[in-house]
Amino acid sequence: MATVTLSSIAKSFGPTRVLGGVDLDIADGEFLTLVGPSGCGKSTLIRIIAGLEHQDGGAVTIGGQPVDHLRPHERRVAMVFQSYALYPHMSVRQNIALPLTMSRLKLWQRLPLLRALSGQRRAVMRGIEADVAAAAAQLQLDHLLDRKPAQLSGGQRQRVALGRAMVRHPDVFLMDEPLSNLDAKLRVHMRTELAELHKRLGATFIYVTHDQVEAMTMSDRVAMMDSGTILQLGTPSQLYEKPGSLKVAQFIGSPAINLLPASVGAGGRLELFGRPMSLTVQQPQGQAMTLGVRSEALSLVQGEPAGAGRAWFSARLRRKENLGSEYILHFDLAGRDLPGVTMRTSPAQAASVAEAAEVTLGFDEAACHLFAADGERIEPRGPGVASASIVPLRA
Amino acid sequence: MSASPPLVATVSSAHSAARRFLSLVLIHGVLIAGALFMLAPFIWMLVTSIKPPAEIFSAEIALWPKQFYGVENYRFAMEKAPLLRFALNGVILCAGILVVQLLVAIPCAYALAKLDFPGRNLLFVLVLLGLCIPVQVPAMPLYIGLAQLGLLNTYFAMMVPFFLSVFAIFLFRQFFRSFPDDIINAARLDGMSEFEIVWRIVTPSAWPAIAAFAVFSIVAHWNDLYWPLIVISDAKLAPPPLGMMFFADAETGSNYGALTAAATILTAPLVLAFLIARRRFIDGITMTGVK
Structure with a gap:
């Protein structure tokens, strides 16, 4: 088992800078997810850890040992690829056994004809057989061992790829979007299985995905990446509840966070649609700000829209989305040239709103996120906001 | 099309079937001609190899010899x-x-x-x-x-x-x-x-x-x-x-x-x-x- 430390990893492909000095400490046995939009450098980073790609600057250490001079298989890491990368002409058994035959047999013992001369080979092969059987049993692959990858379903191939990674007991598992090629239902199922596998093996997992749901549901910590840098590193709930920048706020959470234009009024007082709120900021007057409100923080306001520490605005219902246990309501902001807002609510609440009805939506000002024009998070001061609750956002 | 009387529909479908048949005949005709052209020397070799010397030099073109001479050749x-x-x-x-x-x-x-x-x-x-x-x-x-x-x-x-x-x-x-x-x-x-x-x-x-x-x-x-x-x-x-x-x-x-x-x-x-x-x-x- 091992810690993984990245210090100022930089990488460029020609003139394109893919990674700009990434620092990351991953604890022993941690499940860390690198999440971000495609092209953000997360796959390049994991390939650098694996040794498949060489960084232009910076160092990688695994288990306290620098590994930059080591070839991929000497780093005691295993990787699961999005395309599974199974050897197409080998059976499942041969696929899973391959890393073991490579490490336990000498070159001449693997060569055709010559290998018949080796007396030990049979004993080694028996040991490998046993290990393959054990890994296959763990992943319920026993009955598929003699099939070729082409005869397997997507989920089964995924399992074989996991088996091939598990069988040599690596210190670190690297997973590059392993669930992206599965259908939605299987993906949900495999999420649970991967999380359980992580718990059972106790190894360090580094997991790359562009799907924020995978990042939120499985990880101990999430590193959100964009344009080759880590925007924010923290637990899933830290990223969700205290997004450090507009990009993080937009990426994490489904449905996506509602963004409303706000501005700074007299005395640093924040104004939403021209109405002053109880929050104040230090930004100069007239500065444009973005206010983010999660869809579950919005609620319908009946009667007089007021109350200390509560903001409100009017909207018109465009569409209801029934998810069974809850509803997602889509609203247009009446008379404003802005994207609409979404609200997550109970079926009972949703039933009280008629199609195309004009309603007033309110939210607790303490629950909103404030971002400056450059996308940085701003902590406002105001009645409902206790400054002590602010946690450091960057590790 | 659905509004037109059934007679017109059958006539036009018969017409299109005929056209399809014609184009198939044309395509296959060209392909067969090409194949024959390619195969001709090969076939000629096979035929000649079972002919007696006299027939090889006769002026007429025959695909099968009058006298089977293959065994001897x-x-x-x-x-x-x-x-x-x-x-x-x-x-x-x-x-x-x-x-x-x-x-x-x-x-x-x-x-x-x-x-x-x-x-x-x-x-x-x-x-x-x-x-x-x-x-x-x-x-x-x-x-x-x-x-x-x-x-x-x-x-x-x-x-x-x-x-x-x-x-x-x-x-x-x-x-x-x-x-x-x-x-x-x-x-x-x-x-x-x-x-x-x-x-x-x-x-x-x-x-x-x-x-x-x-x-x-x-x-x-x-x-x-x-x-x-x-x-x-x-x-x-x-x-x-x-x-x-x-x-x-x-x-x-x-x-x-x-x-x-x-x-x-x-x-x-x-x-x-x-x-x-x-x-x-x-x-x-x-x-x-x-x-």
Whole structure:
């Protein structure tokens, strides 16, 4: 088992800078997810850890040992690829056994004809057989061992790829979007299985995905990446509840966070649609700000829209989305040239709103996120906001 | 269409069926004509090989002889010419060339397709330029070299100019480029060296391309007269075409029945080999985009 430390990893492909000095400490046995939009450098980073790609600057250490001079298989890491990368002409058994035959047999013992001369080979092969059987049993692959990858379903191939990674007991598992090629239902199922596998093996997992749901549901910590840098590193709930920048706020959470234009009024007082709120900021007057409100923080306001520490605005219902246990309501902001807002609510609440009805939506000002024009998070001061609750956002 | 009376619908559908039939007839007519054109010499060889000498030189064109003379022609060819020897030479020549071509071209193509090193594109351009050089150009220096080394009249002399096939490098490179990088990376993580990746992972998936190339290579060298004619003077080493030439000169004069019988026997292995590898050959051609 091992810690993984990245210090100022930089990488460029020609003139394109893919990674700009990434620092990351991953604890022993941690499940860390690198999440971000495609092209953000997360796959390049994991390939650098694996040794498949060489960084232009910076160092990688695994288990306290620098590994930059080591070839991929000497780093005691295993990787699961999005395309599974199974050897197409080998059976499942041969696929899973391959890393073991490579490490336990000498070159001449693997060569055709010559290998018949080796007396030990049979004993080694028996040991490998046993290990393959054990890994296959763990992943319920026993009955598929003699099939070729082409005869397997997507989920089964995924399992074989996991088996091939598990069988040599690596210190670190690297997973590059392993669930992206599965259908939605299987993906949900495999999420649970991967999380359980992580718990059972106790190894360090580094997991790359562009799907924020995978990042939120499985990880101990999430590193959100964009344009080759880590925007924010923290637990899933830290990223969700205290997004450090507009990009993080937009990426994490489904449905996506509602963004409303706000501005700074007299005395640093924040104004939403021209109405002053109880929050104040230090930004100069007239500065444009973005206010983010999660869809579950919005609620319908009946009667007089007021109350200390509560903001409100009017909207018109465009569409209801029934998810069974809850509803997602889509609203247009009446008379404003802005994207609409979404609200997550109970079926009972949703039933009280008629199609195309004009309603007033309110939210607790303490629950909103404030971002400056450059996308940085701003902590406002105001009645409902206790400054002590602010946690450091960057590790 | 749905509003029009049923009569009109049947008439127009009958009309379109007729047009489809006509276009099918036309397409197949052209294809059959092409096939006949290609097959004509081959069929003529087969027919001639079972005709008696008198009928071969008669003015009329007949697809079946009046007198079946096949047994005599084939027996004469088998008895007078060491056909098995020629065929064996052909097998040794083709197999030797093919094996070395694959051993050289596959790793080379893998490096050009999948490894990143400075000068890779320049090397590939050189390979493409190599495709443009006809075998006649280096024939003279090669002959002089072989003569000085005392290697004329050997199997090696017949094979050596063809050991390095730029066509094979080009063909396999095109094929390997579509091989998934992830699988190669997985093999690297599993501890395979680049050589093992080439032979144990990439090559097994390249069978269609190998089969396609094998057909090209074997046909070319089985039928090659030019180079063996230059370096071989010993009839015991002659591959099929050169053997046929010796046979035609020495034994038969103008016995075309026996000559075509011998030619039929010497072409048969090629035809059989192609029929066996046909499916893979076509796969290989379509998958590599070489047409």
